[in-house]
Amino acid sequence: MAKILMKGNEAVAKAAIEAGCKYFFGYPITPQNEIPEYMARELPKIGGVFLQAESEVSAINMIYGGAGAGARTMTSSSSPGIALKQEGITYLVGSELPCVVVNMMRGGPGLGGIQPSQADYFMSTRGGGNGDYRTPVFAPASIQEAVDMTMEAFEVADFYRTPVMVVGDGMIGQMMEPVEFNEPTKRDLPAKDWATTGTKGDRKPNIINSLYLDPQELEDHCLKLEKKYAEIEKNEVRYEMYKTEDADLVFVAYGTTSRITKNVIEELRAEGVKAGLIRPQTIWPFPFKAFDEIPNAKELLVVEMSTGQMIEDVQIASAGRWPVSFYGRTGGMIPEPNDIKAKALEVIGGAK
Known part of the structure; x- marks a missing residue:
């Protein structure tokens, strides 16, 4: 496939569509605005949905809904916007819902500035919301890697039923490089028989939830997630x-x-x-x-x-x-x- 000269943000958005993402929910913030702009233009062409939410908090909860229905969904933002999404991300983790979250990092803390940064390392790798959890985090060093890792992120998300993050500093989003869009490596993915797709009279309703009022049930759930993280640590390291x-x-x-x-x-x-x-x-x-x-x-x-x-x-x-x-x-x-x-x-x- 011939290479195309693209800005990083647009390349990430195109890679997501190539990987089967049809639903994007987000809110504008520099320096990642070209991702929602690209999605707004291109997703309707393939029967997908772009929706600019009223806030980052709304966007991540829309991701919860789309992922819960079994669709490949993505959101993107930059540092303070990702901070606002952390509550939703921990709900997604607790409910074992796959999605991709892209963070084009900028300086902080607080609103900070709009220039490139890598100061979201703790927020990304330690689990920025409440509870015992981790999310896989890809860190591309080029636009081609951003493309490849975005595609792989969807496969990893579906394979482990977990949110996956792709983090780049603002330069990854803003600079231009030649890239190619190869067919992503497909995994043998489990069926999404947990999704809320309607029973059609054939089964009991699926319930997606992260609330466990019985402490023993919650501990069992957390230990189940820990086994998942151990598998990710064993199989998904890249360097x-x-x-x-x-x-x-x-x-x-x-x-x-x-x-x-x-x-x-x-x-x-x-x-x-x-x-x-x-x-x-x-x-x-x-x-x-x-x-x-x-x-x-x-x-x-x-x-x-x-x-x-x-x-x-x-x-x-x-x-x-x-x-x-x-x-x-x-x-x-x-x-x-x-x-x-x-x-x-x-x-x-x-x-x-």
Whole structure:
């Protein structure tokens, strides 16, 4: 298939439609507005429905309804909008309803700004709503990955009956790159015999609910979900290892920041510093086992567009085997290659 030059947001929207999404509910917020704009234009052409809700809270509850009827549904927003959706997301998790939630992250806290950020790591990976839960979180570093991961997200959502998030910083949504739309890898998906599609007189009504007033029933339900998360951690980890075979200094970065870091690695290697990169492609489940593949490492350096959130998972992965340092910019500021390089040389003790 020929490649098409597309803006990231529009590519994500097209990928969702290609994956079978016919229902989109959302509310405008920068820097992801091209997603609902594309959906508003294209979904009616295929018999789908676009609906601009009166708020982010309304949108996520409309997703609950569409997903409950067994349809492939998606919503998108940016950081403060995703925060408003967290109550609905935990209801979706508790009711085991599959959907895809896209977050093109911007600076915060609060309304913050409209520039790129990665400061929603905790909100995305820890479960931003109430209760014991996690959601799978894909973190693309290119528009092509955003396309591929959006398509895969729908398969993962239906396979595990869970909401799945795709998170990119605002640059992923706004920049343009050539992409191709290949047929997504299909999974052997379970039948949606739980959906509220009407009984037609053939069965008892399906009831979709996240309320368990009996504490034993709720504990049993939570433990059932925990088994699901264990399966996701076992089977759905994605990561890239870049020049880590002989690396003394191993960066850990995801999304756009990882692309900047790769350029720094090339400069460092030209100066005799053996540097490499672990790039999480899923930030939950986090690729802890990737750190077992860097036997020569002496230092780890986390680079992130935040004040330091992923560093906690890297410290867990390190398990005391290596010192873990951090360099980040926040509030919509983007790390500069020269500054990352200077921090790297400081950490490693100068070029070798």
